[in-house]
Amino acid sequence: MDIVILAIIIAVVVIGAISGLVVSGRRKKRLPPTPPERTPSVTAPEAEPHVGDEAEKPRDEQRRTIEEVPLPDAETATSTPEAVEDPVVALPPQPEIEVPEPTAGRLVRLRARLSRSQNALGKGLLTLLSREHLDEDTWEEIEDTLLTADVGVAPTQELVERLRERVRVLGTRTTDELRTLLREELLTLVGADTDRTVHTEAAPDKPGIVMVVGVNGTGKTTTTGKLARVLVADGKSVVLGAADTFRAAAADQLQTWGERVGARTVRGPEGGDPASIAFDAVKEGIAEKADAVLIDTAGRLHTKTGLMDELGKVKRVVEKQAPVDEVLLVLDATTGQNGLVQARVFAEVVSITGIVLTKLDGTAKGGIVIAVQRELGVPVKLIGLGEGADDLAPFEPGAFVDALIGD
Template identity: 65%
Template structure:
């Protein structure tokens, strides 16, 4: 064999060896790798069903406590103040704001000599206090007669003045609220008055007063022309857990009032209080509509009380409003608000004499329980500056 042939043979052998190694390497790369099994996972066989494990307590992860969902906020239902404590507190407040009238009269009547000039001062004091001309003349005539006949000391003068003022205010008038319906139905109370007198607030405060007496109350927001009135009444109702029936803004007030009374009858309410739109006494159309509200409500149940809310600070100017409202809806009772402000105590006498109906409730502040039944004896005592 020549050298050339030997070289060729060796070259062929080398090629075969290298080719075989490469083929083995390629096949090894193409072979699939066995699956990698998690070290903690159990090996399952065809006969073994899968098992589940409880998830780890999230409270133990990394020492971080789990998030706890906050409970939904709840509305706290308030317990209104009772009637007796209202009367005591409001009498003291009234004595502070109105006591000047009675004390002034007592000082004049206790002079050593009560002459004609003194009686003129007494008349002026009463008229300035919004008692009105007619009631003032009657009171002065009775005082002059009794003091002429009885005379006496300062103590007896004070007793005479107290008795005559109480007679003037009216001790025998029926001041109970008509909140009881007939045949098991709810009492229906319409609350009327001009915007700005505190009408909607009075409805809310009256609801609180009735709730304190354990009465089941429902409110009707029939002042549909003023969105703020509906919102305000709803807030009053939420605070004492009282349902409020509302309607669309600008809707028919009579329809809302009708629905409220119907709902009250269905739900077994004791009293339905209906807040009506504040009417201006010089707008005949609106006043006619107020009359419509009353007529529509009475198709569902009799109206047992119509309360007229008057701002006591308007004095004699409020008499025109009072007369018109009385003509339209047959007012059965009066609520005097803001009596602790710049109001004159004599307005109680004047408005009763004008309408022939009694003052049944008085408001003496802005607090939620600053409304109380009107008590003639307590009122006169407050006029005389007596707090107890």
């Protein structure tokens, strides 16, 4: 037993000795040298300037005392101060009022523009009529020329029949004789004696009221603004009613036109009731004793029954205050026969009293003037011949026919 205990003690001593040798060996291993510590480079902050370092050098001259500073005299101190306009709250400058061109003879001044687009019709007819032998083929060509210009089937047949008869009776056909003959027949077809006045005869206590209707894209709002210029040029005061509440910026556009000639625009919220705005416009026109109130209605698609019915509502509401003197239908001359379809539907909803043909300078189909008058039984009263502010002209049959057949 003692031997076992002694053996255990010897084993423990041996193990302890071996462990000491291992630890000692580990301690004797050389460690990698520690890199020298870097001293951070610190840049000393610039010395802050002391009070007075940047001050100006004292002036040599002697400073005045408060007793030496002169005071304003009593009259200056008690005078009424002058108002100084604050640029922040100042009202925006008012637009300069323009003076529109006189309407008398305006179509004559624009005749060259009309001739460029319409002259082909007149020259074509004169060329055909000047042939030595006017056989059936030639008369068919004359018919085709008129139909291509959108004169319409019935008016074309009437014109050809009258030309046939007069040429047969005339016998010798010089160029001047043919031009005179053609001018007379075209004037008869257009209607030289038709009343084409835009009626705005105001009653003693009520203005003349004009409604402007038409489909989208015909230039209806622009035409309303230009019509305001026509009336102002004739010496009349105008109030504009922006009843087109469905097209974005239509009221802004109309108001801009009005401001240019000093006409006030009555408008409402976008998407508001057009009849209510038209009613307010007439009410304001009566209050201001204006000569005319022009109401720009929303563009209506002639295929939309609900919208067309609403147009009739606008007219009925307006007539609670004063009768509507004119209902002008704006048609795009470049649409040709399709414009007649629009015209028929509008005529069923509101009683059309006159037609405004726009973009007549952009088409060779001037015969639409004849066709639309025949279709509706109402005259073309105004025509648009360009983008300029004063390019809307009262329709003059003589100047129009002269532009067709040339000099």
